[in-house]
Amino acid sequence: MKLETGSKLVMIGDSITDCGRKHPYGEGIFEGVGKGYVSLVDALLETAYPELQIRTINMGIGGNTVRDLSNRWKTDVIDLKPDWLSIMIGINDVWRHFDEPKIKESHISLEEYESTLLQLVEQVQPSLKGLVLMTPFLIEANPEDAMRKQMDEYGMAVKRVAEQVGAVFVDIQAEFNKMLDYYYSGTFAGDRVHPNMAGHMVIARAFLNAVGYDWSRNG
Amino acid sequence: MKLETGSKLVMIGDSITDCGRKHPYGEGIFEGVGKGYVSLVDALLETAYPELQIRTINMGIGGNTVRDLSNRWKTDVIDLKPDWLSIMIGINDVWRHFDEPKIKESHISLEEYESTLLQLVEQVQPSLKGLVLMTPFLIEANPEDAMRKQMDEYGMAVKRVAEQVGAVFVDIQAEFNKMLDYYYSGTFAGDRVHPNMAGHMVIARAFLNAVGYDWSRNG
Amino acid sequence: MKLETGSKLVMIGDSITDCGRKHPYGEGIFEGVGKGYVSLVDALLETAYPELQIRTINMGIGGNTVRDLSNRWKTDVIDLKPDWLSIMIGINDVWRHFDEPKIKESHISLEEYESTLLQLVEQVQPSLKGLVLMTPFLIEANPEDAMRKQMDEYGMAVKRVAEQVGAVFVDIQAEFNKMLDYYYSGTFAGDRVHPNMAGHMVIARAFLNAVGYDWSRNG
Amino acid sequence: MKLETGSKLVMIGDSITDCGRKHPYGEGIFEGVGKGYVSLVDALLETAYPELQIRTINMGIGGNTVRDLSNRWKTDVIDLKPDWLSIMIGINDVWRHFDEPKIKESHISLEEYESTLLQLVEQVQPSLKGLVLMTPFLIEANPEDAMRKQMDEYGMAVKRVAEQVGAVFVDIQAEFNKMLDYYYSGTFAGDRVHPNMAGHMVIARAFLNAVGYDWSRNG
Amino acid sequence: MKLETGSKLVMIGDSITDCGRKHPYGEGIFEGVGKGYVSLVDALLETAYPELQIRTINMGIGGNTVRDLSNRWKTDVIDLKPDWLSIMIGINDVWRHFDEPKIKESHISLEEYESTLLQLVEQVQPSLKGLVLMTPFLIEANPEDAMRKQMDEYGMAVKRVAEQVGAVFVDIQAEFNKMLDYYYSGTFAGDRVHPNMAGHMVIARAFLNAVGYDWSRNG
Amino acid sequence: MKLETGSKLVMIGDSITDCGRKHPYGEGIFEGVGKGYVSLVDALLETAYPELQIRTINMGIGGNTVRDLSNRWKTDVIDLKPDWLSIMIGINDVWRHFDEPKIKESHISLEEYESTLLQLVEQVQPSLKGLVLMTPFLIEANPEDAMRKQMDEYGMAVKRVAEQVGAVFVDIQAEFNKMLDYYYSGTFAGDRVHPNMAGHMVIARAFLNAVGYDWSRNG
């Protein structure tokens, strides 16, 4: 298990991360961490490793692209002084190409996406104990689907950035792909993007596996 | 893993089970299984054992006692023809002694509790492949606390019934007790009864461990 | 133009047809015909052929399958004595296989779908001046997609029924396929099923072309 | 068809244009173009000319007069750099004379109306590929009706401005007049101003006819 | 002044009468008489003739035609044993011809209107001290307007019935016509049917003048 | 009739005046004048003297005392340039002594009341054609009632100010007193302050009688 006692874990992203978290800081009583994968990660850490006292803070905001993360990076990441940081961004960066194809200014190109992500990561990494980069995803089995294809390209950019800086890389798209061998996308998300509890569990399990979580612990 | 391919799992109980499930049957799209431990069990089964295609139905109703279960046993359990059945009842049976002490007709005695539970179980067990009985609980560290003490007695009754009929017994109270070595009750539930996500995860993990769930699977 | 002066046109279906229509009869002031393709058909008939005085009644109900249509066929179709009838059903018949895969009783098999549709059509056709059968659809470009594939099969059943009884056949799936050469599904429907105005216009145009609507009229 | 590939079409006006559009810019997912004639124009362009990729932006605001347009002309028209622009204004300019007759400061005189409209048009026309001026209207058959009469005068002013600058002129009043040969005003609008879907279709058809839309296309 | 001390005055009609009155009987505290002309009549009787102690009951129901009145005549008029009765019905009987022209079953013909009205009046008149028949109206200055014209014909039927049975006849249309010499219809009602306070005052004044109300009294 | 053609009448006061009027200026469509006595005055002027085209503006604000009027006198009275002005203030000035007896700073003394009222009136009178001062009131028959007694004293102050400046004086308390010979206070206002329609009619009639309104006109 890579997270040490007393670690502060900040998880940032878009609506998949947000899920009704508290503002301005997504933690504390009354479902401060929201109801998505962040709350599952938090609950699974707390119940299997109660002695570690890991503090999880949800900083997701619905609709965000990497450009939006950039605008709030100082207040929403750096000022929080996280020990561990996870980032899952890119769904909206890609999606806007497909649901608002004519509104070009809402599209984030692969170049802008990758360079911005790298720049953000470089700003914060020196002060981190651990960094986790998760791919954006589309819950779609067909790799030739246009949006899935572009999402895969952005996921490859995440991988490149992770390798470049030595971060933990989590391929969420690959995890959903495994599920799609057994279930159709509609079982996880009506719009192939916003998951139900089972879909959020896919993300939480992938994240925890990547940081060395021992599932059999405290059983 | 005890649950076989294509099993139908019915989970019945009170508000801890209910958690906003769909009526009359707690399953299907739009959070049909609610947002509590049932949805966590469902999500964990689906993601670790996608090939088993286990169908989970939440039949909890807030405020229920074992007397209420008895009134709806035919329509809400037997008619559903479950393969596996889990029961977690008793919190309200005990609680009313403490928050409505003078309203005697709202109290369920230990005798009524145990005999009714046994009778319900005997009605349905012959047609089941598996039966899981979970104790009621109070998230309270002090075993001398009056309500905790009575809850423990009702939990013992659950154990006796489980042994009598050969059911899987899950000691939820014991699981919360382990957590209370590290955290105060308020971290899991403001009123020591209705858990947040971490508290529901305690229940879900205990249930799954009891039915042989392999946590490292599909990792 | 096939619809004669003073015709009564009843359009029945599921949520795609319904779109907030008035109950029990979907017509009249205050958006009685709803806000979907039925209202577009109605508006296009009224503005291009004001002298025909065609009366359009929306009888769609969200979530309906062909089994549901069967249950309300007498009151909702036959008793209305339509001159023309359009039916667009089948999306939910197929969808439940994919978003509630384990709830088998919510699935309508191809056999039940086709035989029920035929039976309904045969009951009402003798008293009609015209019958239009429209295929169900999934706004998805990949014909190998599992749900699209099954939808196509149900669409073929519609075609067979149409040929058998000599009804006007409208291939809505084919119309959306043409659009998908230019746009991704997300431009028409976030969940690939419930269309925005542009998607409803695709349906309305297909229907009107099939009944000989003269677009250049009254221009 | 006059609109070229990739054109940006801005449609500005009052509540007839607005119809619940998104702010500050009326476009994009979640009914950004509203639910009125703008959304019909958008849907008809998209479905008949998918390859043109025309971008439609609704900039209507309920209650606006030409004086209000003047106040927001820079931010809401010029800054958007439209290729094509349509303007339908004047209903409120006239209406206030009739429903608030004593509140003189809410009345826009014919002189102010015409000169302001001309001035706005002259500011923006040099940078446009096409300009469409539509008349305000009252859905009232009687040309001697006091409000209809004044509306006709404002409509004549629109015509004069259109001729002066060489814009496409669309006589919406004339289109409704044709309809009123067959239907009473109440079929289109309870208050003779805010149209239902059929009324909005009258406007959309008139606009599209004026810009050379080929209705039979892609049929 | 024709109404005697202690009279019970029942006023029945459609939405113009109703105006949010209490159900099942439109009287008593908390605006039981609604907020329309009935409440003005009640307030003017109470303040100018406090000693008469006249009891006013509003029995209007929105959307009603004379056919609806017929269905509730026993419970809503006869059982109340009124001393005085006023009826203002017919707007919806006419209006449906114009806003739902194709839904023929919602239209009340002049014949049905007149004969039903006469029949209702004859049933109740023997037990009344006074009967007031008010015409339906359209706040429209042009007597050649199609709906105004038909409304005038229904008004003439009211006059014939009034003469036949010797009832007090009040020509509400004529009263609004006088107002329309000075104001456009929009000053009284956006849809020319549902009046604002000034429009309700026109009705209340006409009613009171017809029953001999002394305006200068108690001044 | 004292109000001349085209007069602008501003009526200012507290919640009795306000009654849900439009902000910032209480006039125009959609019940801009509110639903209280101001709307009755407006409706009675409009229907009896349509040719005068009198413009009524409601500037009441709930809870106001004379001190509050003073704070908004410039923007809410002087800047409007009224021809006629009516003031009805003082109920809250007195009431606070009785429902918040210990909160001394919420009480307006008779001295402050009278001197402030005089000062306000003197500021605006030179530019007026007519000024109407109405007394505050308590709908209570017993002149020895403590609150009624104090209200009478404030009413006397209104009278003194009216005489001093030559304004029209309207004794609303006296009007309600007449009514209380026949009815108990509860018939007009549950709390003896906020009138129902009949109570507002008492005020409206008193105001109109004071300005020479001819009730029999246009009958």
Added chain:
Amino acid sequence: MKLETGSKLVMIGDSITDCGRKHPYGEGIFEGVGKGYVSLVDALLETAYPELQIRTINMGIGGNTVRDLSNRWKTDVIDLKPDWLSIMIGINDVWRHFDEPKIKESHISLEEYESTLLQLVEQVQPSLKGLVLMTPFLIEANPEDAMRKQMDEYGMAVKRVAEQVGAVFVDIQAEFNKMLDYYYSGTFAGDRVHPNMAGHMVIARAFLNAVGYDWSRNG
């Protein structure tokens, strides 16, 4: 202190008693006893005499008269088998004479009031350990006020019934009268009927004094 250990106290009445209590039985968690004097009595009994374990049930219903009590006497009093019963009824019996003076059928005469009350009391008294009759009241200092006067007469009837059957009599009107030596009615109730917390405390104190409550106890 007259109430014995384990007594069941039922308090019945109108809106003053009701105050948002739980239905069908006004007791138990979540403010089952409402928020008025019943909850104060309950709280004062519980805190001063915790060992007595007195069970209080609120059976008030807003708007009730003695006639309404009669209709629900069996289910709402007798079936509950109270040890002690308190009744406070009559405010609405009197009030309707004053706020709905013309609706005679809503008035309960003194004769009906007294005879019904006596009959109800006689039905239940044999099975009671204690009966408390409280007068209705009007928070009005002037004994010559018409409504106060009539309320006093109904209060005298309560006294006669209490004497006749040997019940504890509590003169709530007299208690409020004492308060009115120091405060105006508005300090306790805007409408002189529905009290604030201080007004409810007046009632609770009077009731408790009448049953021998020792205020200094457990201090």
Added chain:
Amino acid sequence: MKLETGSKLVMIGDSITDCGRKHPYGEGIFEGVGKGYVSLVDALLETAYPELQIRTINMGIGGNTVRDLSNRWKTDVIDLKPDWLSIMIGINDVWRHFDEPKIKESHISLEEYESTLLQLVEQVQPSLKGLVLMTPFLIEANPEDAMRKQMDEYGMAVKRVAEQVGAVFVDIQAEFNKMLDYYYSGTFAGDRVHPNMAGHMVIARAFLNAVGYDWSRNG
């Protein structure tokens, strides 16, 4: 009785004090003092000592700690110039250690608590006639419970401060402890913190006893 005629009593604290009071000052009509113990104190003072005319102001704010009191001490206490002041703070100071154990910055240490409280008291005491310090509490019978234990320590700090400055000290925890001999915590508060009416009465009675309230007065 220590409070003199005309005293102004300010009661400050957290949500237990607040209970829906009016802002910015918690007094006056419409439940300005809230619905908790402050309103009970106010009602009991008003009804037993009406002649004293004591003015009670509720300045509680939910969630407050002593650090929050410090931030608003000038505007919310000193500027109000109270004669008597009561303070009940500390529950949140302690609670956050237990329900948000990892969010260290939300915890108020015993040292900060005591020194801040002392400092606040010293600022205001010179201008007071009386000061009452009440302990924070947890409605929990077990003195070894971790949160109860810490709450007791903070309560001891209150006692020390009270002794140091000569303030009236009220041990609310001790009062609840007495109640817990007879009832379980759930009878007073589901979460052992936010009391129902009975729990608020415990606080109100303790406060009043401490200031010499004579319960038998005005009986």
